[in-house]
Amino acid sequence: xxxxxxxxxxxxxxxxxxVESGHILRQATPRKARKLRKLSAFDLVASMRKPxxxxxxxxxxxxxxxxxxxxxIVTDNRLDxxxxxxxxxxxxxxxxxxxxxxxxxxxRFLSGSGTEPEARGVLRSxxxxxRPTVVxxxxxxxxxxxxxxxVMIAPVLDINGNVAMFIGSQMEVDPADxxxxxxxxxxxxxxxxxxxxxxxxxxxxxxxxxxxxxGGMLGIEEKTVKMHRARLFQALGVSSSAEAIRIAxxxxxxxxxxx
Ligand SMILES: Cc1cc2nc3c(=O)[nH]c(=O)nc-3n(C[C@H](O)[C@H](O)[C@H](O)COP(=O)(O)O)c2cc1C
Numbered sequence: 001x002x003x004x005x006x007x008x009x010x011x012x013x014x015x016x017x018x019v020e021s022g023h024i025l026r027q028a029t030p031r032k033a034r035k036l037r038k039l040s041a042f043d044l045v046a047s048m049r050k051p052x053x054x055x056x057x058x059x060x061x062x063x064x065x066x067x068x069x070x071x072x073i074v075t076d077n078r079l080d081x082x083x084x085x086x087x088x089x090x091x092x093x094x095x096x097x098x099x100x101x102x103x104x105x106x107x108r109f110l111s112g113s114g115t116e117p118e119a120r121g122v123l124r125s126x127x128x129x130x131r132p133t134v135v136x137x138x139x140x141x142x143x144x145x146x147x148x149x150x151v152m153i154a155p156v157l158d159i160n161g162n163v164a165m166f167i168g169s170q171m172e173v174d175p176a177d178x179x180x181x182x183x184x185x186x187x188x189x190x191x192x193x194x195x196x197x198x199x200x201x202x203x204x205x206x207x208x209x210x211x212x213x214x215g216g217m218l219g220i221e222e223k224t225v226k227m228h229r230a231r232l233f234q235a236l237g238v239s240s241s242a243e244a245i246r247i248a249x250x251x252x253x254x255x256x257x258x259x
Contacts, residue, residue: 057210058164061156061241062086068240071095071170073107077155077163081106082127085165094170096142107168110139114146123153130155130163131257132206132249136173148173150183152246155208163208167242187250190236198235199253201228205241206248207256 062085065072071091075082083106087099095102095110102109111120119137126133132154139149150171158164177183194202197218204214211229215222229241238244 058156058158061165061167061210064240065167065242068169068238068243070243070246072242073102073168073170074156075107075166075168077127077130077165082166091170094141094147094172095139101142110149110170111137112140112146114138114140123151126153127166130157130208131255132208132245134246134249136178139170148175148178150250152249154206154245154249157208157210157213159213161213167245169242169246183250184252187247188252190247191251191253193235194232198228198232201225202232202244202248203253204256205229206245206253209256 062074065074065086065088068088069090071094072088073084073091074086076085079085083104084102087097087102091102092098108120115138119135122133122135123137132152134150134152136148136150138146139151140146150173151168152171153166153168155163156165156167171183173183191199191202200218201214204217209217211222211225215225218225232244233239236244236247238247
């Protein structure tokens with residue numbers, strides 16, 4: 001029976017569910033299924049010509065953190081006090097907080113008495129200015145144990161250039177590596193492998209721009225940006241924008257100022 005959808009966004013969401021539940025694989029011919037299996041849900045939905053609506057595209061970005069093994073969250077900057085709207089299982093594992101205990105709260109609950117006020121200030125001003133940053137600071141798990149957290153945050157812009165959301169990722173830093181510059185060195189090495197075009201694409205992604213906006217800025221078609229993005233993921237060895245952006249911010253790739 002043919003299913004009807006009220007809006008294109010509903011259709012998009014249903015497709016995402018079908019892909020994630022394996023429904024599409026079960027419906028496909030064996031040859032097509034082999035091909036589809038190689039694609040993630042995100043690749044498949046992203047490749048469907050155009051984002052259906054702005055909200056739908058933001059939903060895709062939000063869902064993308066579930067493909068990364070690094071603790072990650074998404075916050076909604078349009079809501080009061082920039083609360084978390086999505087958290088992945090790696091975040092739950094790192095912090096000990098289940099997803100439903102963090103959704104709706106500002107991420108400052110991870111800080112505590114030993115958190116460095118300067119580092120917290122860096123995060124505060126990056127949020128205020130809508131720019132990416134990476135900061136190392138003391139945080140606390142749900143059971144109270146402290147850990148050194150290298151937090152990365154990066155904006156996601158809406159079509160008007162306002163900060164709609166932030167992507168954030170948290171990485172526990174081994175005490176032996178604190179201050180060693182190892183993370184930055186590794187990120188710099190990865191970024192140095194990129195062609196100038198891929199580097200430009202990464203720089204714009206880390207500044208919050210989306211495919212269409214990046215295409216406009218580089219004078220290329222949106223589908224070419226998607227191709228660059230796929231190549232970029234391959235070169236960096238990552239499977240999501242959140243991970244690629246983290247590497248860019250760790251390497252200190254210059255922020256493309258919207259001002
Ligand atoms: C996406 C995102 C992720 C964040 N992750 C953390 C985190 O892991 N640990 C932390 O202490 N603060 C984190 N913050 C920062 C806090 O939410 C808050 O901005 C910071 O504590 C400074 O503001 P305050 O002085 O009002 O608390 C994150 C912020 C954003 C936007």
